[in-house]
Amino acid sequence: MSVAAPAMPGGVRPLARVRARAAAVPRGFWACFVIAFVNACVWAVVTPSFQVPDEVPHIGYVQYLAETGRVPRPMDTQAGHFDPSQEELAAMAGVPFSYQGTPSWDPQNDRGVQKALSGKLDRKHEAAAGAAANYPPLYYALEAIPYRVFEGGSFFDRLLAMRIFSALFAGFTAGFCFLFARELFPGSRWAALAGGLAVAFQPLMSFVSGGVNPEALLYAASAALFFAVARTLRRGLTMRRALGIGAALAVALLAKGTAFGFVPGVILALALMIWCERKQSLRPLLKPAIAAVALGVVPFLAWLVFGKIFFDRPAGTATAGLSATTASGGGINAQLSYVWQLYLPRLPFMHDLIAFNVPRIIWFDGFVGRLGYSSYAFPQWVNNLALWIAGGLVALAGVAIVRFRAAVRARWMEVLVYFTMCAGVMGAVGLAIYRLSSFGAPVAQARYLLPLIPVYAALIALASRAGGRRFGPAIAAAIVVTMSAHGFAAVMLSIHQYYT
Amino acid sequence: MNGRRIFASPRALAILAAVGVGLIALLFLARTLHREGYRRIGTNIYDVPTHAIVPPGKRLCQPGEWVPHGTGAVYPWVGGENGKPGGLMTLTVSAPGGQVLATGRSSPTFPTGLNRFKLDRTIDHDVRGATLCFTNRSHETAFMYGSPASGGIKPAQAPAYQDGVPAAIRLDYYAPGVVSYWSQLGRIADRFPLTKAGFLGPWSFWVCMVVLLGLAAAAAVRIVREAPR
Numbered sequence: 051m052s053v054a055a056p057a058m059p060g061g062v063r064p065l066a067r068v069r070a071r072a073a074a075v076p077r078g079f080w081a082c083f084v085i086a087f088v089n090a091c092v093w094a095v096v097t098p099s100f101q102v103p104d105e106v107p108h109i110g111y112v113q114y115l116a117e118t119g120r121v122p123r124p125m126d127t128q129a130g131h132f133d134p135s136q137e138e139l140a141a142m143a144g145v146p147f148s149y150q151g152t153p154s155w156d157p158q159n160d161r162g163v164q165k166a167l168s169g170k171l172d173r174k175h176e177a178a179a180g181a182a183a184n185y186p187p188l189y190y191a192l193e194a195i196p197y198r199v200f201e202g203g204s205f206f207d208r209l210l211a212m213r214i215f216s217a218l219f220a221g222f223t224a225g226f227c228f229l230f231a232r233e234l235f236p237g238s239r240w241a242a243l244a245g246g247l248a249v250a251f252q253p254l255m256s257f258v259s260g261g262v263n264p265e266a267l268l269y270a271a272s273a274a275l276f277f278a279v280a281r282t283l284r285r286g287l288t289m290r291r292a293l294g295i296g297a298a299l300a301v302a303l304l305a306k307g308t309a310f311g312f313v314p315g316v317i318l319a320l321a322l323m324i325w326c327e328r329k330q331s332l333r334p335l336l337k338p339a340i341a342a343v344a345l346g347v348v349p350f351l352a353w354l355v356f357g358k359i360f361f362d363r364p365a366g367t368a369t370a371g372l373s374a375t376t377a378s379g380g381g382i383n384a385q386l387s388y389v390w391q392l393y394l395p396r397l398p399f400m401h402d403l404i405a406f407n408v409p410r411i412i413w414f415d416g417f418v419g420r421l422g423y424s425s426y427a428f429p430q431w432v433n434n435l436a437l438w439i440a441g442g443l444v445a446l447a448g449v450a451i452v453r454f455r456a457a458v459r460a461r462w463m464e465v466l467v468y469f470t471m472c473a474g475v476m477g478a479v480g481l482a483i484y485r486l487s488s489f490g491a492p493v494a495q496a497r498y499l500l501p502l503i504p505v506y507a508a509l510i511a512l513a514s515r516a517g518g519r520r521f522g523p524a525i526a527a528a529i530v531v532t533m534s535a536h537g538f539a540a541v542m543l544s545i546h547q548y549y550t
Numbered sequence: 551m552n553g554r555r556i557f558a559s560p561r562a563l564a565i566l567a568a569v570g571v572g573l574i575a576l577l578f579l580a581r582t583l584h585r586e587g588y589r590r591i592g593t594n595i596y597d598v599p600t601h602a603i604v605p606p607g608k609r610l611c612q613p614g615e616w617v618p619h620g621t622g623a624v625y626p627w628v629g630g631e632n633g634k635p636g637g638l639m640t641l642t643v644s645a646p647g648g649q650v651l652a653t654g655r656s657s658p659t660f661p662t663g664l665n666r667f668k669l670d671r672t673i674d675h676d677v678r679g680a681t682l683c684f685t686n687r688s689h690e691t692a693f694m695y696g697s698p699a700s701g702g703i704k705p706a707q708a709p710a711y712q713d714g715v716p717a718a719i720r721l722d723y724y725a726p727g728v729v730s731y732w733s734q735l736g737r738i739a740d741r742f743p744l745t746k747a748g749f750l751g752p753w754s755f756w757v758c759m760v761v762l763l764g765l766a767a768a769a770a771v772r773i774v775r776e777a778p779r
Contacts, residue, residue: 081772085765092758099745145745155592156616158678160744203748210747240564240776247769523777524563528571530773534766535575541762542582549738550589550731 078243082228086250086259087221089537093260094213096541098548099145099206101422102261103495106132106142109262110178111185112212113138116194116201121187122179123361129486129493135175140166141205155549167205182264184363186353188304189264212262219266220259224250226273227507233280234508241514244526245507248533249273252506253419253540258497264305265497271302272501275312276471279319283464287323292338295319296345303350308501311478315471316346322463389480392492404492414440416496419540424495426547428539439532446513446525453516472502564777568770583731588666590625591737592618592723595703598627598695600717602708604686610694611683612719614704617643617651621673622726624654624682626719627695629662636660637688641667646679662693664722672726682721696720 100106113135114122126133134142144163182190196211203211228246235241249255259266275298282291299316302309320339327335357363387400392408418436420427427433451458458465479498487493510533514526556562594615604610624643629636641654652669686692696719699705705716735755743750 078776081769085769088761089765092761095746095750095754095758096742141745155618155741155744157740157744158616163745164748206745207747207749210750240773243773243776247773251765251769519778520558520560521563523560523773524567527564527568527770527773527777530769531568531571531575531766534769535571535578538575538579538762538766541758542579545738549741550734 076229076232078228078232078239078246079225081243082224082246082250083221085247086224086256087217089250090217090220090256090260091214092541093256093544094210094217096544096548097257097261097422099209100142101548102258102263103423103497104182105262106134106138107178107180107182108190108264109209109212110134110138110175110180111182111187111190112193112197112262113173114176114178115187115190116197117174121190121361122176122183124179124183124363125177127181127184129181132180133175133177135171135173135178137167137171137173137205138175138178140171141209164204164206185264185306186304186350188301189267192267193262209262213260216262216266217260219270220250220256222270223255223259223266223273223503226270226277227504230273230277230280230504231507231511233277233284235511235515238511238515238519238522240523240526241511244514244529245509245511247530248510249503249507251530251533251537252417252503253421253537254417254497255500255503256537257421257540257544258500265500267305268302268309269500269503271298271305272309272312272475273504274298275302275316276468276504279316279467279471280464282323283319283467287320287335287338289338289341292320292342293345296342299342299346300349302501303346304353307350308475308478308482308498310350311474311476312471312501313347314474315467317343318470319467322467326463385481385484388484389477392480392483392494393476408492408494410437412492412494413496413499417499419536419543420496421540421544422547426543428543432539436536443509443513443529446516447509449516450512453518468505468508472505475499475501559779561774561777561779564774568774572766572770586728586730588623588727589725589729589734590722591620591725592616594721595697595718597697598720600698600712600715601693601695602706602717602719603710603712604684604692604694605709606686606689606691608709609683609685610706610708610719611681612704612706612721613679613681615677615680615682615721617673617677617680617682618723619673619675620725621723622669623724624667624669625664625722625724626667626684627664628656628684629660629665629693629695631691631693633662634690636662636665636692637686637690639667639692640685640687641669642683643669643673643677644681644683645677646681651677651680666724669726694719 100109110133111122114120132142141163144159144166193212193215196215197208200208200211224246227249228242231245232239232242255269259269275295278291278294278298282288282295285291295316299309299312302312320342324332324335324339384401384403387396388403390397391400391402391404393413394409396402414437415427415433416424418428418433428436476499479494483492483494483498510529514522514529516522517525556566594612602610624641628639636656636659638658639656641656642650643652643654644650651673652671654667654669656665656667684692684694694706694708696706696717697703699716699718703718706719708717708719711717739752739755742752742755
């Protein structure tokens with residue numbers, strides 16, 4: 051017997067409202083979202099278990115949180131130290147875990163592991179969070195959802211569920227990058243779409259987001275923050291937009307402390323908006339500005355204070371500042387010089403602190419595709435080809451800037467804000483690298499700078515616009531196909547690494 | 551006339567650009583898949599942080615090995631003392647009962663690293679619990695690299711180990727001749743679902759490939775449709 055549910059206006063309205071909201075989102079957002087999400091899902095399936103950076107402690111954190119409802123306390127937070135739960139250990143034993151990451155491909159071994167995992171193994175182990183225990187809990191709490199939904203499945207089933215859930219953040223990253231580029235270049239949808247799709251196919255972003263790693267959420271929140279700031283700078287500060295900025299910043303900070311680098315840029319953006327309206331009443335602007343900062347920063351500060359009081363948790367990794375004790379030693383001057391040399395050529399008065407070309411080898415080649423535990427990468431000729439392509443894109447972007455120089459000049463404040471946001475994150479990442487590295491050998495990976503991936507989307511969009519209305523779409527199409535081929539090649543590279 | 555119309559239409563230009571770049575990418579893909587080389591079909595361990603020491607005339611045996619069918623060459627990570635070149639070594643592959651399945655040998659000299667020991671015959675079925683014995687036929691000491699034995703990995707029976715820590719020797723198994731990626735795709739698909747979610751099978755590899763190509767096509771169509779006519 052079936053009973054037709056009566057039409058309940060109260061029940062239908064919220065659904066209709068959600069539908070209307072979704073319909074109001076530009077279609078380009080959904081295109082970028084779906085393509086980035088599905089692409090990251092492919093990465094989630096292709097990458098062997100535990101071969102995404104630091105996946106072992108991140109899974110340990112989720113597992114403990116999901117199984118007990120409690121945030122793990124920091125016990126042994128030494129990087130590279132693993133103390134997994136009994137179940138995770140059994141899975142790791144089956145997947146030969148290494149920085150080189152070549153599984154044995156023995157089907158009997160696979161059957162043995164799956165059988166071992168079907169037994170009753172302990173899942174509650176607080177120390178399993180390892181070095182990740184210092185991280186804020188937001189990402190792990192979200193990942194606990196798929197973990198709980200697939201609680202009855204094997205460990206590998208739950209791992210795949212967590213990875214696919216994480217892939218959603220790749221969708222949001224690409225979608226918000228599209229919206230950011232669209233906000234910057236409202237007149238040409240194809241340019242913004244090219245930016246969003248280039249992000250959707252970016253191999254490093256897809257690889258990390260297709261694993262269990264809180265950086266996936268950080269990238270999405272950072273992209274949302276860039277979009278929220280751009281929208282506010284373009285359309286004016288309202289309470290709703292301010293809350294958007296605050297929410298994006300709060301999520302980014304609660305995903306990873308690196309996002310603290312965004313705070314100066316956000317404060318600058320709000321201050322500039324108030325300054326622009328200084329001749330009128332400031333009151334209507336002060337309220338949303340304060341709300342944005344409060345919503346953005348207070349949850350993170352609360353986390354730091356509660357962590358310190360209740361769990362004796364250290365007050366931050368990348369956020370520890372210039373005076374922190376470091377493995378490399380050195381004072382403030384040395385730290386500033388070191389951070390400078392991570393990104394730019396050494397100035398004459400600086401000591402040579404890093405012996406190799408970090409911008410090229412770590413940041414550029416890494417962005418093109420250094421995957422796994424930074425254990426494999428494209429052959430050098432591919433990196434060289436990518437450098438030529440990147441040079442071409444920068445040249446095209448330069449042409450567009452010259453062409454639209456009047457508009458660029460009129461928007462100097464926006465440029466200053468984005469520059470400050472980038473410099474803040476680069477500084478926070480640089481200090482963290484300084485603190486964690488031994489002298490001359492920076493522990494740096496290109497993924498640390500992926501919170502700035504909206505800048506990449508903006509560069510692609512800008513380059514597409516160099517061709518104007520006639521040739522611009524053709525440039526955009528060529529870029530998108532090139533980037534999709536780049537993403538495909540990176541998957542093939544991973545297949546070569548792990549399965550041949 | 552038609553050519554002039556194409557160059558006047560942003561959408562036609564976008565289609566041309568997408569198709570042109572797409573064709574170049576497909577050519578690259580086809581070329582890569584056609585490229586021939588020696589292909590690894592199995593391995594036992596992966597790290598080589600330690601080594602066993604094999605003086606001249608002595609023998610090292612690695613028991614408990616899974617030798618995959620189709621193996622025509624074995625690659626140990628081997629060399630001379632402290633990174634120097636190694637000298638001639640021979641190899642026997644034996645079944646658990648002691649029956650010799652194949653023999654092989656190295657080059658007269660070789661650099662430290664993964665080195666090819668071609669077998670005199672191809673192993674035609676999976677052999678579990680095989681023993682591989684390497685004999686140092688040169689006048690110099692050989693170092694054979696691997697990992698400290700732990701868990702289910704059996705240590706090599708070696709004359710000596712670095713720091714006295716028993717180690718298992720890294721061994722990679724290769725097909726006998728050069729093959730293209732095309733011919734390896736089936737094997738890759740078989741390996742693809744190992745130690746992953748239970749419902750995944752070899753089909754998941756093919757699905758991933760189709761999905762990736764579909765995404766590229768969808769993105770190209772989407773961007774072209776945004777171009778003004």
